[in-house]
Amino acid sequence: MQTKEPYPSSFSEEEWALIKGMLPCRSKLGRPPRYTQRSVLEGILYIVRGGCGW
Known part of the structure; x- marks a missing residue:
């Protein structure tokens, strides 16, 4: 099984x-x-910490 690589927001x-x-x-x-x-919650923190380019 493949494991996800954690993001800094994880x-x-x-x-x-x-x-x-x-x-x-x-x-x-x-x-x-x-x-x-x-x-x-991890997705929200990912956007808050890193921003999201359009």
Whole structure:
């Protein structure tokens, strides 16, 4: 299995364990999310830290 190369905005397991408890729990109603909270937050930090060229 191929592993992803971490980005500078990626969280370590220890960091994610601290952050995860601060996020709201997912509602049991509705469809399952397409992306995990972790991947969404890492994506936001990737844009904030590095910018995004058009």
